[in-house]
Amino acid sequence: MPTIEIRRAVYEANDERAGRIRAGLSSRGIFTVNILGSPGAGKTSVISRLAALVAASPRPRPVAVIEGDVASDIDTRALRALGIEAWQIETGGDCHLNAAMIEGILGRMTLADKSWLFIENIGNLVCPAEFVIGEDLKLVVASAAEGSDKPYKYPTAFARSAACVLTKTDIAEAVGFDEDFFRAGWEAVSPGAPLFPVNGRTGEGAAELLSWLEEVAAARPEA
Amino acid sequence: MPTIEIRRAVYEANDERAGRIRAGLSSRGIFTVNILGSPGAGKTSVISRLAALVAASPRPRPVAVIEGDVASDIDTRALRALGIEAWQIETGGDCHLNAAMIEGILGRMTLADKSWLFIENIGNLVCPAEFVIGEDLKLVVASAAEGSDKPYKYPTAFARSAACVLTKTDIAEAVGFDEDFFRAGWEAVSPGAPLFPVNGRTGEGAAELLSWLEEVAAARPEA
Numbered sequence: 421m422p423t424i425e426i427r428r429a430v431y432e433a434n435d436e437r438a439g440r441i442r443a444g445l446s447s448r449g450i451f452t453v454n455i456l457g458s459p460g461a462g463k464t465s466v467i468s469r470l471a472a473l474v475a476a477s478p479r480p481r482p483v484a485v486i487e488g489d490v491a492s493d494i495d496t497r498a499l500r501a502l503g504i505e506a507w508q509i510e511t512g513g514d515c516h517l518n519a520a521m522i523e524g525i526l527g528r529m530t531l532a533d534k535s536w537l538f539i540e541n542i543g544n545l546v547c548p549a550e551f552v553i554g555e556d557l558k559l560v561v562a563s564a565a566e567g568s569d570k571p572y573k574y575p576t577a578f579a580r581s582a583a584c585v586l587t588k589t590d591i592a593e594a595v596g597f598d599e600d601f602f603r604a605g606w607e608a609v610s611p612g613a614p615l616f617p618v619n620g621r622t623g624e625g626a627a628e629l630l631s632w633l634e635e636v637a638a639a640r641p642e643a
Numbered sequence: 644m645p646t647i648e649i650r651r652a653v654y655e656a657n658d659e660r661a662g663r664i665r666a667g668l669s670s671r672g673i674f675t676v677n678i679l680g681s682p683g684a685g686k687t688s689v690i691s692r693l694a695a696l697v698a699a700s701p702r703p704r705p706v707a708v709i710e711g712d713v714a715s716d717i718d719t720r721a722l723r724a725l726g727i728e729a730w731q732i733e734t735g736g737d738c739h740l741n742a743a744m745i746e747g748i749l750g751r752m753t754l755a756d757k758s759w760l761f762i763e764n765i766g767n768l769v770c771p772a773e774f775v776i777g778e779d780l781k782l783v784v785a786s787a788a789e790g791s792d793k794p795y796k797y798p799t800a801f802a803r804s805a806a807c808v809l810t811k812t813d814i815a816e817a818v819g820f821d822e823d824f825f826r827a828g829w830e831a832v833s834p835g836a837p838l839f840p841v842n843g844r845t846g847e848g849a850a851e852l853l854s855w856l857e858e859v860a861a862a863r864p865e866a
Contacts, residue, residue, distance in 0.1 A: 460681065547738050574766070
């Protein structure tokens with residue numbers, strides 16, 4: 421069927437381009453994190469917490485953020501107001517970021533060597549999981565308010581993520597969140613992979629997430 | 644470009660099929676609501692509250708629910724446990740329901756005339772907005788926990804919905820939800836369209852939503 425052929429061609433062209441992007445970034449010591457999650461999961465808050473921690477560290481790496489949205493630049497403006505370098509991709513309807521979009525915006529950015537590059541994907545637990553965009557790893561952010569069944573209902577996004585960030589646990593009781601059930605679902609799709617509770621409002625837990633990212637980045641083979 | 648042509652053909656074939664589905668349902672007095680929302684917005688809870696209200700009314704219409712998920716039948720089992728007729732579509736990866744999926748499952752269901760048919764779309768505020776599936780109207784469900792910027796960030800899903808259901812307002816303060824900003828966004832994309840706060844846990848507000856749906860259903864021209 422032609423539709424399937426075209427779809428395969430789209431994936432292959434995207435993968436190839438993503439591979440080139442990743443090789444280029446890696447060769448400059450830039451570590452790239454592709455952040456997935458539902459609308460309102462708390463992706464931007466997690467990024468801002470990580471960026472603040474990095475900035476406060478003794479020898480800070482530079483941080484840059486690419487924000488993906490269907491519409492609006494609300495998050496980019498919020499990050500910039502915090503003094504964080506942020507760039508907006510507005511897809512105008514597309515439900516995920518792809519490698520061509522990243523390539524396009526990287527051409528306009530002046531990324532320092534050894535940077536952290538955080539890419540916030542479109543708020544969508546389905547489509548973004550299907551595309552690599554040059555990242556070293558994917559993180560999936562899920563909020564307690566979304567309910568404890570998300571790893572069961574959206575297995576691809578969770579299975580393709582190297583770690584899970586669980587937000588809004590301060591309201592877990594109010595929304596009836598069952599953390600054991602959530603953790604069992606995460607463990608089932610990503611056996612042995614870490615889960616980090618992070619409170620986006622207070623920053624609690626972000627240091628543990630950053631330490632883990634630093635370890636992974638340090639262990640990455642030099643390109 | 645061939646991709647655009649194929650995409651247009653996909654939409655046209657879907658629209659035509661959806662039109663046939665809607666005509667068939669309307670001719671039997673069945674009113675069909677296509678429910679959009681993020682993962683964990685509270686779509687299933689809203690449906691269960693509506694179904695309970697209908698069942699408790701003096702002359703209840705039959706209610707049937709179609710549950711769309713990428714994976715799992717968690718919601719279908721939950722609704723059935725409440726005594727609600729529910730049918731599962733598991734897309735196995737697809738990010739939205741389409742008319743062919745609805746046609747397929749309707750062929751297996753025995754819908755009574757004059758039923759309510761509630762279709763819970765995939766938890767995704769992007770792609771489901773692009774497809775009609777035979778509905779009389781779309782409802783968009785958004786939770787306070789997702790934040791107040793959702794109508795600005797996902798304008799298509801909101802603009803194509805006849806009404807907005809706002810859930811989890813009991814935790815609005817805890818999550819810093821700005822209802823005025825949310826309402827202004829909703830009004831901007833859907834001028835004059837109603838917004839119904841509904842508490843999925845207590846059922847508060849569901850009666851107002853159902854009354855409005857009943858009015859719309861009663862005003863529908865006979866097929």
